[in-house]
Amino acid sequence: MKFHFGHQVVINAPIDDVFHKLTSIDYLERVIYLSDLASDFKVIAKENDYVFNYQFCENVSSFFGLIKNKITIIVKQTADPQAKTLLYESNVNNGMVTTVKRRSFTALNEQKTQVSETVDGECSFIYQPLVKTKGHQAHCEHMEKYHTLFDSITEEKNNI
Numbered sequence: 001m002k003f004h005f006g007h008q009v010v011i012n013a014p015i016d017d018v019f020h021k022l023t024s025i026d027y028l029e030r031v032i033y034l035s036d037l038a039s040d041f042k043v044i045a046k047e048n049d050y051v052f053n054y055q056f057c058e059n060v061s062s063f064f065g066l067i068k069n070k071i072t073i074i075v076k077q078t079a080d081p082q083a084k085t086l087l088y089e090s091n092v093n094n095g096m097v098t099t100v101k102r103r104s105f106t107a108l109n110e111q112k113t114q115v116s117e118t119v120d121g122e123c124s125f126i127y128q129p130l131v132k133t134k135g136h137q138a139h140c141e142h143m144e145k146y147h148t149l150f151d152s153i154t155e156e157k158n159n160i
Contacts, residue, residue: 005136006118015107023079034145050079097123
């Protein structure tokens with residue numbers, strides 16, 4: 001089964017700051033843990049400042065919370081600082097779920113940045129109910145927390 005969804009948020013910070021925090025290995029663990037489902041993060045390999053592989057687990061419930069699964073997700077992330085884009089390619093259970101996420105950054109003005117993400121993927125029949133009911137919801141909830149990475153910066157600038 002193929003799936004597709006997307007979401008966008010506006011962050012009150014300059015595009016270069018937003019791009020750095022949402023694409024660099026320096027902040028990657030914090031970005032992953034913005035999701036309430038995430039655990040067990042670790043970097044597997046770093047090719048350079050813009051390309052790296054990592055894995056983490058998502059702790060998901062199905063069948064009204066009766067069944068709980070810990071799913072390991074292996075990711076290759078590639079950032080393009082010139083185009084202000086990020087490509088996220090993931091694999092779950094040897095291809096049972098594959099996902100390609102594209103994140104783009106658009107400066108709305110000097111202090112506001114729009115972050116847009118589209119998610120395209122395929123999953124086996126066994127994952128279909130979970131992806132259909134929880135995937136888009138979890139993605140939106142995760143993105144809606146991106147601003148928390150910048151809240152202290154905004155507060156510090158306002159106090160100066």
